[in-house]
Each structure stands twice: as structure tokens, then as C-alpha cells.
Amino acid sequence: MENFIVSARKYRPATFETVVGQHHITGTLKNAIKNNQLAQAFLFCGPRGVGKTTCARILAKTINCTNPTAEMEACGTCDNCLSFQNGHSFNVHELDAASNNSVDDIRSLIEQVRIPPQAGRYKIYIIDEVHMLSQSAFNAFLKTLEEPPSYAIFILATTEKHKILPTILSRCQIFDFNRIQVEDISNHLATIAQRENIAFESDGLHIIAQKADGGLRDALSMFDQIASYANKNITYKAVIDNLNILDYDYFFKLTSHLTAAEVSQTLLLFDEILNNGFDGNNFINGLATHFRNLLVGKDAATIKLLEVSENIKQKYLDQCRQTELSFLLTALNLANNCDLNYKNSKNQRLQVELALIKMCHIRSVVQLAQQPLSPSNTATDQDQDKKKTNVVAEQAESPKQKAESDQAAQTPESLSVPKAPASIPLENKLKEVPKTNPVSSANSISINIPKKNVGTLIPSLNDLERLANGEEESGPKKATGEAREPFTYDQLLEIWNKYIQILKSTDKINLFTILNNFAPKLISPVLIEISVESKTQEQFVVQESVELMNYLRNQLNNFAVDITFKLVERKIENRLYGNREKYDYLVNKNPKLDDLRKRFNLDINP
Structure with missing residues (x-):
């Protein structure tokens, strides 16, 4: 032999x-x-x-x-x-x-x-x-x-x-040395197959070339292996069976189910793939590659990036014409996030299934974002209509920002809340809205916030939804960013004491202790001085300053209010001698200390 x-x-x-x-x-x-x-x-x-x-x-x-x-x-x-x-x-x-x-x-x-x-x-x-x-x-x-x-x-x-x-x-x-191109490897394998009298399909040789990842020696080893497996007849099916590769047809069929929002068919096809012995992580990576190929097939200039055979390339071009760009971008992002979270997930199959279900609903979310919502409650009273128009106008975006937000909504990265409707005429009010730098994102709704009032004009999604439906504000009326109402020191002290009591009742004892040590000082009509004993206390208050500023500005109805800090040394006038005096002093600083003593049934030595 x-x-x-x-x-x-x-x-x-x-x-x-x-x-x-x-x-x-x-x-x-x-x-x-x-x-x-x-x-x-x-x-x-x-x-x-x-x-x-x-x-x-x-x-x-x-x-x-x-x-x-x-x-x-x-x-x-x-x-x-x-x-x-x-x-x-x-x-x-x-x-x-x-x-x-x-x-x-x-x-x-x-x-x-x-x-x-x-x-x-x-x-x-x-x-x-x-x-x-x-x-x-x-x-x-x-x-x-x-x-x-x-x-x-x-x-x-x-x-x-x-x-x-x-x-x-x-x-x-x-x-x-560069990695060898897929086309070069495929042509070289075809030349060797002709010399060895081995029948082959070009699609099968392309799969071998892609699997080799730029290494000709690896490609030749797989070529010999499959030639023996298929008895010198290298077909596309023989290659994917021997190398355990997911067939292109799976991804083409799955994309059709996703674009048609067929959740049940999508999950059944994924189950079939798992039953054939393929790993969920390899599947989601292959699906992401499929979306990438569809994406590059959208533009004639990038078609050359499709490193597949001519038959498969034609299938990609046919399907990419039937698939929207917004769907591909969003699905590609969902597949990438699934791949990043796959290894850390305790239920990996559910991780992939959840991503597939989200992909099935991409089209409906995009359509919902593109269509303006009609107000749920139509007011008949002219004064009430005017009032609602004013409320919406205060939160409205500038025309330039609205255009950028609409463009971002064309490719949502995930399921998000639609923007407020633009059906209410706001021509007169929009002229009065100050121009600010637009902030746009595919995941969120753009809001214009003046630098002075960061943290004070940020509405919640519930507020936006309420405004979109034309509903009135619930609860106490908040001051607007234009308010500049003067106030006295007594008013400041009263509101300050209310705030620190709220901190105490909500178990924010650390912040309560710092703000309760010294009374605030009003060093200018709008500048409040807070005394702290260390830089650590100052940093802690700064971290929690958003809620404090919101409360003070709304209660005082003055959005020019600002705070500053002064480092002081705390002096104890009376020297503490007995245990009871020391204990009372500590309880005054931290009321939870008394709860701790009672819980453990402790006594105070005289």
C-alpha cells in the first residue's frame, strides 16, 4: 500500500x-x-x-x-x-x-x-x-x-x-504574515481537489476556508478529513455535518420568523438547534454574524465584505432587501448583549430565548415610536386646554432636539417608552423655550436641562407619560426653573428644620446628624452656607445634594438658590463627666443608639 x-x-x-x-x-x-x-x-x-x-x-x-x-x-x-x-x-x-x-x-x-x-x-x-x-x-x-x-x-x-x-x-x-483570505484558501482547495480527482461543491470549500480562520494548514487538514468522511465527494452538507457547523439555512429561516414576529416558531427552531447538539453561545454568535452580513449587504460598497460563496451571497442580498436597517441594528445589539451576559447567566437557555423574544417585537416597537400618540383625555373647556398646553410647553424639546430624538427612535436599542406626542400645537410656546444643547440617545428621551438646575428639572417616565396623555399634575405644584421669589432667613430655617426631620424619619441618620449640628447661614439673598466639621462630611453632603437642592428650591420657590460649605471646628462648652451625660450627648448625635441599648436590654452605669 x-x-x-x-x-x-x-x-x-x-x-x-x-x-x-x-x-x-x-x-x-x-x-x-x-x-x-x-x-x-x-x-x-x-x-x-x-x-x-x-x-x-x-x-x-x-x-x-x-x-x-x-x-x-x-x-x-x-x-x-x-x-x-x-x-x-x-x-x-x-x-x-x-x-x-x-x-x-x-x-x-x-x-x-x-x-x-x-x-x-x-x-x-x-x-x-x-x-x-x-x-x-x-x-x-x-x-x-x-x-x-x-x-x-x-x-x-x-x-x-x-x-x-x-x-x-x-x-x-x-x-x-497576514491571515490568508477566505477566497484564496477556497481557490487553493479547489485546485488540490481537481488534482486529486475529488468532487466538491464550492459552498463546502468556502465553509472549510471560513472555519480555518486564515490558516491554510488548518484548511488542508480539514480538507483531508472531510474527503475521507464523504468518500472523495466534498459537499456542503458533508462539511457542516463533519465540522459541526450551523447551517446557513437555520439563520435565514430564523430571521424570517423574527421579522414576522412569530415567537412560537422562533423558539421551536431554537429548540431544534439545541437538540442537534449545538451550543447556545455558538448559536447567538452565529446569529450576530448573520445580522452583520445582512447589514453589510445593504450597501453596494460593503458587499465585498461578505466572505461567502456566490450562492450564499445571493441569499444574503435577497434577505437584506426585505429587512429594515432599524431591525438589523437593534437585533445586532440584542445579540451582542446576550453574548456578553451568556457566561454569567445561571439559566443560559432562557438568556438566549429572552433575546429572541425581544427581537420578535422590534418591528412593533419601531412602529409605535414612529406613530404619535393621541391624547387620552380631550378637554372641552378652553381654559383647561390652555393650561395643559402651557404645562407641555414647559417640558417641550427644541425643534432641533426633537428632530434628533425622532431620528434616534428609528433604531431603538431595546424596548422603550414612546416619546410625548407632538399633536398639540405649541408654535407660540416653543418660541419662548430657551435654546440648550440637545442630548439624544436611542434608549432614552432627550430632556433639555439648564446647567444651573441639574437635578431639579428631571422628570420621571411616569411624568412624561402623564404629560403625553394630557393629564394634570398630581400632588403639590412644583416651582418652575424661572422662579426667583425672595425669602427670609426665618423661612429658610423653618424649611431646613422640616427637611432634617424628613431625613430622620426616613432613617438617613448620617445626613441628619451632619445637617443638624449647625444651623444654615444665609450669606447672600440666594446663597446658603452649610457648616461641616471635615472634608468627609462635605463630600457626603455633596453626594446627597440633589434632593436637598430640589427641596429647598421648590419650597422657597426660588431656583437661584445655591449652597456653599464652610469647614468649622465643633466646640463642646460643658465638659462631660458622668456616664449618663456622655450617653445623653451621644444619643443626641445619633438617636439610633438608644434603640440599640433597648434592644439588648442594656443599663447605663452611673
């Missing part, structure tokens, strides 16, 4: 011309040989299986060839070429640094470098996986690499350039 040779070895390139997908490197090397400008050391780096060691061997053979062609290729017939091809060349030495990485191995190599070549012009040393050399081996190699004999050339190859010392990198010409 004839010994079988794997395709990766049998069809290993022997000339620069037969190297696949690295024309920028092979062209540079041929010009260097032609112009006699060979460097003393080369570093070939890049992913696995892209031709680094192959190019190193071709370069070693070519520079010692005694009869090169006009294109600077080795002739393959001279003594040097024949000895190299038979593995008997004394001028080419290969060293695997993964297993020969010690200082002694490098010293032995340096001793060999001193001996000039017996035949040929150069002695070439190919060191594969050079990043595996030890630190001391690298250091021992430095001097020889920098100043080698004129006949010595070093070719280093590695998949991890970042692990090599900068002093080594600076002594080499660096060539970065």
Missing part, C-alpha cells in the same frame, strides 16, 4: 510563486535577492499555518541556487537545489527553539556559524518558534546576530512576536 501523505505536506509550496496569500512578502524577498540586498537576519511572524517556515525554506533554497530564473525563483535542478530538496544540504540548518532553547544549544549553533560553507554562497540558519528561547539564550545569541560572518544568514520564525526581546527585534528585518 502506498504511503499516504497529507495535503499540507504534499502540496507545500516549493517556490515563491506557489505561496498562497502572501504576495507582499514574496515580492519583497525576490527583489532583495535580485538586487543582492539580503539582510543578515529576518524575522517572520504571524498566525499559525500561514507560510512562515515555508517561506524561510524557499528563501534558503533560492539564495544558494546557482541558476535562478529571471523571476528570482530556484531552478530546482542544480546541485544545491537537489541537495536541499532531498534534505542533505550542508548549508541549511533548522533548529526548533521549542525543544532546543537552552544556552548550550545556542552556543553550539554559534560554533557552527564559524565554519564557512563548503558549497554555495551562504549558510542559512532557520530557527523556528524562536520566542521559546530562554532569556540567557537570547543574550548569548545577540552578538552573533548583530555581527555574523558575511556568509551567514539567520531566519527566525515565531507566532508570538511580543515575547521576543527588543534587542533581537532591532537586529532583524521583520516580515508580518
Whole structure:
């Protein structure tokens, strides 16, 4: 029986011309040989299986060839070429640094470098996986690499350039090998299949090329495997069955269910995929890739980014015409979020199903966002209509901001509350609204907030929904951002005491204690000074200042009110001697201390 040779070895390139997908490197090397400008050391780096060691061997053979062609290729017939091809060349030495990485191995190599070549012009040393050399081996190699004999050339190859010392990198010409394009791998596999009399489908070869992820050696290994599995008939179905790849048809069918809002059919198809042995994380990643391909198929300029066969490309182009851009962007975002949360989820299947259900409702949400809502309560009284119009006008966006918000609503990232209706005429009121910088987001509703009043004019979603339905405000009326009503210190003190009592009743004891230590001071008609005992207390009050400012401005009906801080030292006039006095003092600062004593049934020693 004839010994079988794997395709990766049998069809290993022997000339620069037969190297696949690295024309920028092979062209540079041929010009260097032609112009006699060979460097003393080369570093070939890049992913696995892209031709680094192959190019190193071709370069070693070519520079010692005694009869090169006009294109600077080795002739393959001279003594040097024949000895190299038979593995008997004394001028080419290969060293695997993964297993020969010690200082002694490098010293032995340096001793060999001193001996000039017996035949040929150069002695070439190919060191594969050079990043595996030890630190001391690298250091021992430095001097020889920098100043080698004129006949010595070093070719280093590695998949991890970042692990090599900068002093080594600076002594080499660096060539970065690219991942091989899917089309190049597919065409190369088709050529080999024809030579081996193997029947094939181009779709199947494209799947192998995509699965190889830019590595030709991996693609050739899968090619041999599937050729044996399918008895020399490489079909699309044989490839996806053998490599455990989700069929394109699953994603095309699933997208049709999603755009038609067929939740039950979507979940049943996902269940079928799981029953076929596919992982939920691989499925959601494949679905995201499918949406990405549909997205790039929308524009004629980006169709070239579809790295699929012509048959599959036509299917993508047909489906992308039937799918809205807003759906693709939102679905792609949902798939990405599902992928990020998948590993941390305790119920991973539910995580994917929830994302699919959201995708089914994307169209309805987009349509709801595009259609203005009609007011639920139509007022018959003219005065009431005018009052509601004024309320809505105070919260209305500027025309420019409204346009940007409408545009953001075309591609919602998730299910969100629709914006307030624009059906109420506001021409006169909108002219009075101050211009502010618009803030737009696909997830939220844009609100214009003056810098002075940040934290005081932020309505809740319930407020927006109430205004959208034309309902009146409930509860006490809040002051508007235009209010500037003067107030006295007594009024400030009364409202201040009410606020700290609210803090006490809501168990915000820390803030209550800080604000209760010193009375506020009114140092200008609108500037309130708060005394604190440390920077820590000041930072704590600043963190909680939004509610405080909201309360003061609304109760005083003056939105020019602001606060400042003063660092003071607390003085205790009476010295505390007895335990009871000390306890009473501590309880006054923190009332919860008395509750703690009662809970544990503790007594106070006299």
C-alpha cells in the first residue's frame, strides 16, 4: 500500500510563486535577492499555518541556487537545489527553539556559524518558534546576530512576536504574515481537489476556508478529513455535518420568523438547534454574524465584505432587501448583549430565548415610536386646554432636539417608552423655550436641562407619560426653573428644620446628624452656607445634594438658590463627666443608639 501523505505536506509550496496569500512578502524577498540586498537576519511572524517556515525554506533554497530564473525563483535542478530538496544540504540548518532553547544549544549553533560553507554562497540558519528561547539564550545569541560572518544568514520564525526581546527585534528585518483570505484558501482547495480527482461543491470549500480562520494548514487538514468522511465527494452538507457547523439555512429561516414576529416558531427552531447538539453561545454568535452580513449587504460598497460563496451571497442580498436597517441594528445589539451576559447567566437557555423574544417585537416597537400618540383625555373647556398646553410647553424639546430624538427612535436599542406626542400645537410656546444643547440617545428621551438646575428639572417616565396623555399634575405644584421669589432667613430655617426631620424619619441618620449640628447661614439673598466639621462630611453632603437642592428650591420657590460649605471646628462648652451625660450627648448625635441599648436590654452605669 502506498504511503499516504497529507495535503499540507504534499502540496507545500516549493517556490515563491506557489505561496498562497502572501504576495507582499514574496515580492519583497525576490527583489532583495535580485538586487543582492539580503539582510543578515529576518524575522517572520504571524498566525499559525500561514507560510512562515515555508517561506524561510524557499528563501534558503533560492539564495544558494546557482541558476535562478529571471523571476528570482530556484531552478530546482542544480546541485544545491537537489541537495536541499532531498534534505542533505550542508548549508541549511533548522533548529526548533521549542525543544532546543537552552544556552548550550545556542552556543553550539554559534560554533557552527564559524565554519564557512563548503558549497554555495551562504549558510542559512532557520530557527523556528524562536520566542521559546530562554532569556540567557537570547543574550548569548545577540552578538552573533548583530555581527555574523558575511556568509551567514539567520531566519527566525515565531507566532508570538511580543515575547521576543527588543534587542533581537532591532537586529532583524521583520516580515508580518497576514491571515490568508477566505477566497484564496477556497481557490487553493479547489485546485488540490481537481488534482486529486475529488468532487466538491464550492459552498463546502468556502465553509472549510471560513472555519480555518486564515490558516491554510488548518484548511488542508480539514480538507483531508472531510474527503475521507464523504468518500472523495466534498459537499456542503458533508462539511457542516463533519465540522459541526450551523447551517446557513437555520439563520435565514430564523430571521424570517423574527421579522414576522412569530415567537412560537422562533423558539421551536431554537429548540431544534439545541437538540442537534449545538451550543447556545455558538448559536447567538452565529446569529450576530448573520445580522452583520445582512447589514453589510445593504450597501453596494460593503458587499465585498461578505466572505461567502456566490450562492450564499445571493441569499444574503435577497434577505437584506426585505429587512429594515432599524431591525438589523437593534437585533445586532440584542445579540451582542446576550453574548456578553451568556457566561454569567445561571439559566443560559432562557438568556438566549429572552433575546429572541425581544427581537420578535422590534418591528412593533419601531412602529409605535414612529406613530404619535393621541391624547387620552380631550378637554372641552378652553381654559383647561390652555393650561395643559402651557404645562407641555414647559417640558417641550427644541425643534432641533426633537428632530434628533425622532431620528434616534428609528433604531431603538431595546424596548422603550414612546416619546410625548407632538399633536398639540405649541408654535407660540416653543418660541419662548430657551435654546440648550440637545442630548439624544436611542434608549432614552432627550430632556433639555439648564446647567444651573441639574437635578431639579428631571422628570420621571411616569411624568412624561402623564404629560403625553394630557393629564394634570398630581400632588403639590412644583416651582418652575424661572422662579426667583425672595425669602427670609426665618423661612429658610423653618424649611431646613422640616427637611432634617424628613431625613430622620426616613432613617438617613448620617445626613441628619451632619445637617443638624449647625444651623444654615444665609450669606447672600440666594446663597446658603452649610457648616461641616471635615472634608468627609462635605463630600457626603455633596453626594446627597440633589434632593436637598430640589427641596429647598421648590419650597422657597426660588431656583437661584445655591449652597456653599464652610469647614468649622465643633466646640463642646460643658465638659462631660458622668456616664449618663456622655450617653445623653451621644444619643443626641445619633438617636439610633438608644434603640440599640433597648434592644439588648442594656443599663447605663452611673
